[in-house]
Amino acid sequence: MNKLKLMTLVGVMSAALLLNGCGAQKDAPKENTKQTEQKQEDKKEDSKATEKTEDKKEEVSLSDWAGEWNNMGSYLDKPEVQGAFKTLAKKENVDEKKAKADYLEKRKCEFNGLKIEGNKIIFTSKIPSENGEKIAETEYKFVEKKAVKHGSHMLEWDVFEAVDSNAKYKVLLMMPIHGEEELTHFHMRYGNDKEELFAKEGWFPTFVKPNTTDKQIIGEIEE
The missing domain is CATH 2.40.128.20 (Calycin beta-barrel core domain)
Incomplete structure (x- = not known):
């Protein structure tokens, strides 16, 4: 009986760990998506800055x-x-x-x-x-x-x-x-x-x- 309880407890803990792992995997893409969006936004800003610099280079006086x-x-x-x-x-x-x-x-x-x-x-x-x-x-x-x-x-x-x-x-x-x-x-x-x-x-x-x-x-x- 004690062995049965022990096996049941181990099974429950394993399931919990597995569920937590799945939850972490689901959360990871959200985090990665945010990072990707930030990088794309940074690239846009860099591109705008480059365009402004090039415009200044074209200016003649x-x-x-x-x-x-x-x-x-x-x-x-x-x-x-x-x-x-x-x-x-x-x-x-x-x-x-x-x-x-x-x-x-x-x-x-x-x-x-x-x-x-x-x-x-x-x-x-x-x-x-x-x-x-x-x-x-x-x-x-x-x-x-x-x-x-x-x-x-x-x-x-x-x-x-x-x-x-x-x-x-x-x-x-x-x-x-x-x-x-x-x-x-x-x-x-x-x-x-x-x-x-x-x-x-x-x-x-x-x-x-x-x-x-x-x-x-x-x-x-x-x-």
């Missing part, structure tokens, strides 16, 4: 071009650089006169100086060091980046629009500063209609640092 800049065209009639057009003519298999005329047309610009501070540009008739007449003073806002096909490759422009709708130059296309190893410069286009500016494939007004040398200009022409 005129302050990226801050400082004073000389129109490259203001150097092109200097006696010291004329030999470069002879080299260019041979390279393009045209006469020297045409080589120079085509190059001047490509760099043509109606202002010779830029003073860029913050989101504002002052356009001047002469290079800044010569204190030329102020042609315009305008505040701009960044609008978009635009990749445009040019020959076999793509050119990326940063597009700016004037805050004042009556500005002389309502739209600017700006390329990032480059060429630091030889000639620090950037290309730009100006006007009132961005689509028209994108379409002017052979027009690249170019601005260089005030300390640019004739030798650097020669190298750029002959390139």
